[in-house]
Amino acid sequence: MKTFQLIVATFVTLIVIGAGAVAQTTKADVVVFHLGDQAIRIPAPEDFEEAASQFEPIRRLLASTEAPANDMLAVHLPHAVCEKLRAGEFGSFNFYTKVSVLRAGRDQDFSAGHFAETVTLLRKTSPQILDVNGPTMKGAVKQLDKGLSDFNKQETQIDFNQPVNLGEFDSRPNVYSVMLVMSFTTKIGENEKRFPLLAGVSLVRIKERLVFVYTYRQYKSVTDVEVLRDFTKKWVDQILAAN
Numbered sequence: 001m002k003t004f005q006l007i008v009a010t011f012v013t014l015i016v017i018g019a020g021a022v023a024q025t026t027k028a029d030v031v032v033f034h035l036g037d038q039a040i041r042i043p044a045p046e047d048f049e050e051a052a053s054q055f056e057p058i059r060r061l062l063a064s065t066e067a068p069a070n071d072m073l074a075v076h077l078p079h080a081v082c083e084k085l086r087a088g089e090f091g092s093f094n095f096y097t098k099v100s101v102l103r104a105g106r107d108q109d110f111s112a113g114h115f116a117e118t119v120t121l122l123r124k125t126s127p128q129i130l131d132v133n134g135p136t137m138k139g140a141v142k143q144l145d146k147g148l149s150d151f152n153k154q155e156t157q158i159d160f161n162q163p164v165n166l167g168e169f170d171s172r173p174n175v176y177s178v179m180l181v182m183s184f185t186t187k188i189g190e191n192e193k194r195f196p197l198l199a200g201v202s203l204v205r206i207k208e209r210l211v212f213v214y215t216y217r218q219y220k221s222v223t224d225v226e227v228l229r230d231f232t233k234k235w236v237d238q239i240l241a242a243n
Contacts, residue, residue, distance in 0.1 A: 029043065029044055030042065030043045030044070030242065031053065031073075033073050033074075033101075035101060035106045035107065035207075035209045036106055036107025036108070036209075037107070038206075038207040038209055039207075040073075040206055040207060040209060040211065040243060041239075041242040041243050042073065042074050042099055042239060042242070043238050043242045044076055045076055045097065045231065045234075045235040045238070046234070047078060047079055048076040048077060048078055048079065048097070049076065049077065049079055050074050050075065051075045051077040051081075051082060051085070051096075052072070052074055052075040053074075054082070054085075055082075055085050057090060058077070058085070059072075059075070062075045062098055066098075066100060067100075069102060069103055069104065070100045070101065070102060070103060070212070071100065071101050071102075071103045071106065072098060072099070072100050073099045073211075074097075074098070074099040075096065075097065075098050076096065076097040077095075077096050078093075078095060078096075081093045081096075095216070095218070096215075096216050097213070097214060097215050097216065097235070098214040098216075099211060099212065099214070100211075100212045100214070101209065101211055101212065102210065105209065105210055106209075108209075109208040110205055110208055110209055110210040111208070112173065112174070112205070115176075115203070115205045115210070118176075118203065118210075119171070119176045119203070122176070122178075122203075126178075127165075161182060161183050162182075163180045163181070163182040164180065164181050164182065165178060165179075166178070166179040166180065166181055166225065167179065169200075169229045169232075169233070170202065170232070170233050170236065174204065174205040174240070175202065175203070175204055175205075175236055175240075176202065176203045177200060177201065177202040177233070178200075178201050179198060179199065179200050179201070179225065179228065179229060180198070180199045180201065181196065181197070181198050181219055182196070182197055182199070183196045183197070184197065195218060196219035196220075197216060197218060197219060198216065198217045198219045198224055198225060198228050199214065199215070199216055200213075200216075200228050200229070200231075200232040201214060202214070202215075202232060202236055204236055204239065204240070206239065206240070206243050207243055211239075213235070213236060213239065215228055215231060215232045215235070217231075
């Protein structure tokens with residue numbers, strides 16, 4: 001139960017925000033993270049690149065949405081968006097990813113049995129934990145408001161409807177993926193915008209470590225569900241193959 005509660009806060013994140021010029025470093029096609037004695041390789045999805053290591057505002061923005069118990073490892077954006085960032089533009093983006101890990105689990109082995117138990121627990125308890133009026137989701141929204149208010153340097157509020165679980169789309173040894181859809185409103189000062197959002201949430205066991213792989217896409221039609229599902233499955237396969 002605790003593992004799932006700790007990742008709920010990352011189901012929702014911000015799509016659109018304004019900022020100034022963006023500093024950058026050199027991009028890498030594969031980023032390596034050391035989790036205890038294990039080196040975990042995270043390749044970029046096709047036509048995407050890792051953005052958090054290149055653009056400090058992107059790192060700070062997405063880190064501000066992270067659950068307090070998590071460490072954000074990587075953020076990926078499409079090449080076209082990164083080209084705009086390199087040109088000094090910082091606008092909206094509607095397709096992106098995030099990879100996180102529980103801070104307390106960075107150097108702890110996560111067995112195949114523990115993974116299976118966690119999946120069983122998710123299947124039993126997700127309706128209660130995802131209840132928008134329940135304590136877990138309320139706590140997540142409160143933390144999200146605080147993180148984004150600090151980032152924007154002005155009051156920011158997130159309000160969203162009850163997430164709808166569209167079901168599992170990838171369940172196998174070492175992988176468990178579900179898709180959620182929600183509609184949420186962001187209010188930054190006096191500016192308010194509303195967005196429908198798809199979120200692919202994957203628990204992936206890599207080299208005895210539990211890694212959370214999140215994929216996000218603005219929802220416009222049912223085709224977006226298929227696009228995000230296929231994108232997520234292909235990228236998870238790519239991550240597993242790299243390790």
